[in-house]
Amino acid sequence: MTTDRQLLKNKSKGKPDTAGKIYQAADALFCEAGYSGVSIRDIAQRAGVNKALVFYHFGNKDELFAKVLERYYSAHIGALSTAYEGEGSQNQRLHRVLDAYLDFMAQNIRYARLIQRQVSSSEADRVLIERNLKPLFDWLQDVLLEVAPRTGPRSVRQFYVTFSAIVINYFTYAPILEVLWDEDPLTQSALDERREHVHWLVDVLLEAMNRE
């Protein structure tokens, strides 16, 4: 079976890189239509390969789906923790993390939708999400503990839900917002405005926390 590394663009001469093509097709399709909305035939067709090759390379549909999810998760965690590292005040580092969060989602809207969809389903693979989301949450919790208490209505927990909601929903609601606003919410200027909104919001909240 194909290993993770092989999924990255095959750089050795003009190899067919079938596994990669399949993976990319699966990625795109699962994000668009979710697990049960995509068939192996769809994936093979989009990848331009034989159906049986999907099984040859990825075992079965579940495993392929899991692989797509996990790659996104680790990229996600990577982006946030990289942003947090480095110098600056706690305030600055928090802003960097939020910006990284916004950037990552903006660059992976498909993932935003995928995860939202997955989280809000009761499909068995929630195990997957937990396995991957848990470390992210624990890490963020530690980060936030420097500005918020562990319990109560202003606790780290509450802020975690609040911030991630504020960031991710902008992207998952994008197609709807486009209709409601009659304007594309994903243009650079719209994204900048959202970023400013989030920054303002965080600043106001941090200041309020400090005042108390």
Next chain:
Amino acid sequence: MTTDRQLLKNKSKGKPDTAGKIYQAADALFCEAGYSGVSIRDIAQRAGVNKALVFYHFGNKDELFAKVLERYYSAHIGALSTAYEGEGSQNQRLHRVLDAYLDFMAQNIRYARLIQRQVSSSEADRVLIERNLKPLFDWLQDVLLEVAPRTGPRSVRQFYVTFSAIVINYFTYAPILEVLWDEDPLTQSALDERREHVHWLVDVLLEAMNRE
């Protein structure tokens, strides 16, 4: 075909109320697994009726799904607008609306999941959502215009996304939060804490808006 009224619990003598049973089964299942994750067979089985009866009563899968969605939408809009009506300062009314929003979602977590899933999918029926969400959004926009400008990073638009995200995601993430927190986020005390968090947040933000 079955009318909306008939869907309500049939109170006249021991009638079978098959349509009602089917509707309830469809409601539950669609919310759990989404449109493409549910089969008519699942629905019929859960309702304990013959498969063909689903078609007899609801025409086809799409129509049944639409009926489920639309009933939720109108209940949702109804809950919010009822909360807004009545006396009190703008601040109070806003709090009432947010509370109503939280209450409605708490009582209809299934709906929270359904809508999240639906919004974040590219399944064609987004039209449905738009048709139903648009009035809700327009109405909320009007409400919010009394406390926020029409454009910019602190605009009504931005707050709409922010508030609805803060409210709804708590519920759609509930199953995950339960694992991350090792605690049920839907107990009364947990919900109270969330409500307090949201209230505090709104107050802080409103105050900040007024200061500027």
Next chain:
Amino acid sequence: MTTDRQLLKNKSKGKPDTAGKIYQAADALFCEAGYSGVSIRDIAQRAGVNKALVFYHFGNKDELFAKVLERYYSAHIGALSTAYEGEGSQNQRLHRVLDAYLDFMAQNIRYARLIQRQVSSSEADRVLIERNLKPLFDWLQDVLLEVAPRTGPRSVRQFYVTFSAIVINYFTYAPILEVLWDEDPLTQSALDERREHVHWLVDVLLEAMNRE
């Protein structure tokens, strides 16, 4: 169950005449799409009545179909024998029969298609056709025996096939001819031309028979 007489337009005051409406709908539909191409639901819908009434009035689909067929058969036989009766030379009577045949088909193209379709199928109800077609054939055979021998290549049998083919196929092929000719083969003038063709043909053949 409904008797034949009741199928005729119900003349006593504004009665609903459900059986009649069902019959007419069945007639039209079976002729258009054949037995297996029509569903009871189609028939009930076209008749504007409840599905179950079709069974109440006609027992089942087979019986309804048989009723439609038999009414056409007897009308068909009636038309031809009426034409044969009366005075005139054998030649004139033959022409009258052929004209009646052409007229009947022109007025009941639906029937032409139905019978053609039925004859060329191996569906079990061929019994029906035989029961009804047999007397027609026997009678025509007697008529023709005055101008042709009983056996051989110029026998009554051969002429029977030939003449009925010449008459009926013009009508069953009509939709195709319309495309091939780019002209409607069922206008009065087109029908007149066909009639002339058939007359000429019969005259030539009769003359040839007499010469031998």
Next chain:
Amino acid sequence: MTTDRQLLKNKSKGKPDTAGKIYQAADALFCEAGYSGVSIRDIAQRAGVNKALVFYHFGNKDELFAKVLERYYSAHIGALSTAYEGEGSQNQRLHRVLDAYLDFMAQNIRYARLIQRQVSSSEADRVLIERNLKPLFDWLQDVLLEVAPRTGPRSVRQFYVTFSAIVINYFTYAPILEVLWDEDPLTQSALDERREHVHWLVDVLLEAMNRE
């Protein structure tokens, strides 16, 4: 998907030739009961293969039906045009074409029924017939133009309908004739008699045309 060539009996070693078996089953069944009288299950059963294989090899029911039709059409056209080619007087060539027509139908009675049934139905696929019958008709029209005028009651058009009716109906009516005559109309001697009848008829008509 299966190509035309593959449908011919697979002569290379004991290959299963599933597509061929399916095709043959479909051919037989469609001819017997028409498009809507045959189900994919029937076909698979008769071919002794898995239902899904029918779709694997032929796409869907329509395509399979079209393939059956088109193979017959081209064989039909091929038989007639081959007969027309070669030397001889116009009279002789016409006789050859008619004989070829009779032969083809005698060898493909199933096709005779299929086409009759198809022509006399209003099933949408009439397009198919027109696409395939049109060239045949145009070609025959050209052939006949040497012995008949373009318009009027003795026109090529009229003779086309007349001749094809005389030839084809003998075969489509065969099962009925067997009952009416109490004799098999498809024995060699019966076919010979029919051929003689048609020959005599053509000769008489041609002579009459020349006399005018």
Next chain:
DNA sequence: GATGAATGAGTATTCATTCAT
């Protein structure tokens, strides 16, 4: 690695028919 063929269970939907009211 890659492919075409194969399979059995599943998909949504329609069928003729029955029956209590």
Next chain:
DNA sequence: TATGAATGAATACTCATTCAT
């Protein structure tokens, strides 16, 4: 007479998956 509800088998077609080559 008429109807709405009910049913089990059938409809065309797709599914994930396997396997021999």
